[in-house]
Amino acid sequence: MALLEVKDLHVYYGKIHALKGVSLELGKDQIVTLIGANGAGKSTTLKAISGILGASEGQITYDGEPLRDLAAHHIVGKGIVQVPEGRRIFSRLTVAENLKIGAFLLSDKKWIADAEERVLELFPRIRQRLKQIAGTLSGGEQQMLAIARGLMSNPRVLLLDEPSMGLAPILVQQIFDTIVGIRKSGIAVLLVEQNAFLALQIADYGYVIETGAISLKGTGADLLDNPQVKEAYLG
Structure with missing residues (x-):
């Protein structure tokens, strides 16, 4: 059974039918990527899963439990966390304060301290800037x-x-290496990414979304070799 399953999901923005029956699965310890053109429905899919957007039809199931219509903070509490497009950090707070906000639903101070140490090991550049204002x-x-x-x-x-939007190529590779490290730590990753080539290279499985519907799916390797994917997304 998939850890996260989306089945026949429909989402509207007013009268605009943004998602038209999207179905996908994410297994435990997997990286699954969702690729497609701008406006195809990639970010909308993530927002529906995380509870930021409501779905009019379909199912979202996490570890066998229905999630659709739960409030976003309850979904975070169950273990599904979104890192939004555009970063959306708290720019006027320090780096350390931003990290503490990430743990706002948790109460175990030792766990929070240990978690902070783990993320600082993952991102040593952040460790050097804990007192710095995040917007700088x-x-x-x-x-x-x-x-x-x-x-x-x-x-x-x-x-x-x-996650790679607007970054220099050397930093893009660092971010993708980090995503692989996150998966190795036991966290499943659902990745929406403009760099389809790199995303499919690290993905166990991938989906192509076009105008709100899944048009192709397969392993990352299979989609890299797919002529339609090559022509449309890989240059």
């Missing part, structure tokens, strides 16, 4: 902080929305 970090450092803040919530599933 570079774009790459802000992305690292956004992911670190998400990991402070003790997730079993991490929803990553465009």
